[in-house]
Amino acid sequence: EMLVYSLVGAGLPAGILKVAPVRLVNGPSRCAGRVEVFLNQQWGTVCDDGWNITDAGVVCRQLGCGTALSAPGGARFGPGSDPIWLADVNCAGTEPVLSQCRARLLGVNNCNHGEDAGVCLFPWVFADAGISEVAQLRLVNGPSRCAGRLEVFHNQQWGTVCDNSWDLQDAGVVCRQLGCGTALSAPRGAHFGQGSDHIWLNNVNCTGTEVALSDCRARPWGENNCTHREDAGVEWARFGQGSERIWLDDVNCTGTEATLSDCRARPWGDNNCDHGEDAGVVCSEVVQLRLVNGPSRCAGRVEVLHNELWGTVCDDSWDITDAGVVCWELGCGTALSAPGGARFGRGSDRIWLDDVHCTGTEAVFTECRAHPWGDNNCNHGEDAGVPKGLPWRR
Incomplete structure (x- = not known):
C-alpha cells in the first residue's frame, strides 16, 4: 500500500519532526553518497525499489546540492546498518524535501541493505571530464538562509548577480536549488545590501523549470555592465505551523472580492490538510x-x-x-x-x-x-x- 509519507510522518505520532533531515554518507563529498533519513531519533536508509533520478533530484534540492546526475541503487556507496526507513519512494520532482514524497510505510518493506539507494551529483562525478559544475549558491545579509542577497561561487570566489531581467521565475529556481520552497519575491536594487566582490552573472533568464540556477540562460561569467547597486536578491515567506482548527481549504478567489470569506472554498472545517500546509501572506512593502x-x-x-x-x-x-x-x-x-x-x-x-x-x-x-x-x-x-x-x- 502506498501512503503519503510527508508532513505527518507516515504513521508516526502527531508532533514528529515534519521535515525529516536527510544526508548522503560514504561518498566523496556531502553531495554524493548513500541516502539516509533521520526518523524516530535514528538515521536509516532508503531502499532502491522504485528509486530514480527524480527522487534523487529532490534529495539534492533539499541539501542545496544542485542537479542529480544519477540515482544508483544496489548499495553503490556501501550497505547501511540501521533501519531501512523508506521503500518505493515516488517523488513528483517538485517537492522541496524528500519527506513530502510518497513512499511505503516506515520500516514496512522487503528490502535488505544490499539495496540501499544513493545519489550522485553532477560536479563531483564528472570533475575529471572537465564538464562545468553546478554553481554553489547562498543567500546572505537576510533574515534567514532562504532570504537575502544572492551570491554564486565561481572560480573559487563568491560573487553577486546583477538584477537586469531578474524576476520571480529566476528567484524560484534559486529557492528550489536551495531547498527553500516557493519564492515570494525577487527583490532588485541591492535590497539586501551591496556586495563587494565580482558580479558573476547578468541577464539571467530562467524558464522556471530548471533544477539549478546554472541551468538558466545568462551572459558569460563576469560579463556585465552593472554595479553592486543592482545586486539581485531572493525572499521566501514561512511563518511556521498553526495549532488550532484548519478552517478553509481549496480557497479560490477571483481577486475582486472585498473579503476572504467572499471567495469560493470548501465548507468551513472541511479539509484534507495538516498544519504543514498552513497558508501565509506577505504584503508588499508600503510604497505610497x-x-x-x-x-x-x-x-x-x-x-x-x-x-x-x-x-x-x-x-x-x-x-x-x-x-x-x-x-x-x-x-x-x-x-x-x-x-x-x-x-x-x-x-x-x-x-x-x-x-x-x-x-x-x-x-x-x-x-x-x-x-x-x-x-x-x-x-x-x-x-x-x-x-x-x-x-x-x-
Missing part, C-alpha cells in the same frame, strides 16, 4: 503612490514616495500598460492614456524612476521593472502622468 495636479485623485502627475520623499516618474518608455498598473493600484479603473511631457505640470523634487516597464500583471507599481531609484537622465519636463480611467477592474 499618488496622482497630483489633476482634476481628481485618479488623474494627474505620477508621484511615488521613497526614502520619505515624494518624487516623479520620467516618461521615457512610459506607456498605457504602465499607467494601467498605477490605476489598478489606486483602484481607479482602466487607464485611458499615458501622457508624458509634464502634461500635469512639472514636479520640483527628485525624479525617482526612469524607463519603467510594466507587464500589466503587477499588483503594485513598484513591482514593475525600472532603473534603480534615482538613476535617470531626465528633467521635470518629462514627468509622466495618468488621466482618469474607466470604472473597470481586472
Whole structure:
C-alpha cells in the first residue's frame, strides 16, 4: 500500500519532526553518497525499489546540492546498518524535501541493505571530464538562509548577480536549488545590501523549470555592465505551523472580492490538510503612490514616495500598460492614456524612476521593472502622468 509519507510522518505520532533531515554518507563529498533519513531519533536508509533520478533530484534540492546526475541503487556507496526507513519512494520532482514524497510505510518493506539507494551529483562525478559544475549558491545579509542577497561561487570566489531581467521565475529556481520552497519575491536594487566582490552573472533568464540556477540562460561569467547597486536578491515567506482548527481549504478567489470569506472554498472545517500546509501572506512593502495636479485623485502627475520623499516618474518608455498598473493600484479603473511631457505640470523634487516597464500583471507599481531609484537622465519636463480611467477592474 502506498501512503503519503510527508508532513505527518507516515504513521508516526502527531508532533514528529515534519521535515525529516536527510544526508548522503560514504561518498566523496556531502553531495554524493548513500541516502539516509533521520526518523524516530535514528538515521536509516532508503531502499532502491522504485528509486530514480527524480527522487534523487529532490534529495539534492533539499541539501542545496544542485542537479542529480544519477540515482544508483544496489548499495553503490556501501550497505547501511540501521533501519531501512523508506521503500518505493515516488517523488513528483517538485517537492522541496524528500519527506513530502510518497513512499511505503516506515520500516514496512522487503528490502535488505544490499539495496540501499544513493545519489550522485553532477560536479563531483564528472570533475575529471572537465564538464562545468553546478554553481554553489547562498543567500546572505537576510533574515534567514532562504532570504537575502544572492551570491554564486565561481572560480573559487563568491560573487553577486546583477538584477537586469531578474524576476520571480529566476528567484524560484534559486529557492528550489536551495531547498527553500516557493519564492515570494525577487527583490532588485541591492535590497539586501551591496556586495563587494565580482558580479558573476547578468541577464539571467530562467524558464522556471530548471533544477539549478546554472541551468538558466545568462551572459558569460563576469560579463556585465552593472554595479553592486543592482545586486539581485531572493525572499521566501514561512511563518511556521498553526495549532488550532484548519478552517478553509481549496480557497479560490477571483481577486475582486472585498473579503476572504467572499471567495469560493470548501465548507468551513472541511479539509484534507495538516498544519504543514498552513497558508501565509506577505504584503508588499508600503510604497505610497499618488496622482497630483489633476482634476481628481485618479488623474494627474505620477508621484511615488521613497526614502520619505515624494518624487516623479520620467516618461521615457512610459506607456498605457504602465499607467494601467498605477490605476489598478489606486483602484481607479482602466487607464485611458499615458501622457508624458509634464502634461500635469512639472514636479520640483527628485525624479525617482526612469524607463519603467510594466507587464500589466503587477499588483503594485513598484513591482514593475525600472532603473534603480534615482538613476535617470531626465528633467521635470518629462514627468509622466495618468488621466482618469474607466470604472473597470481586472
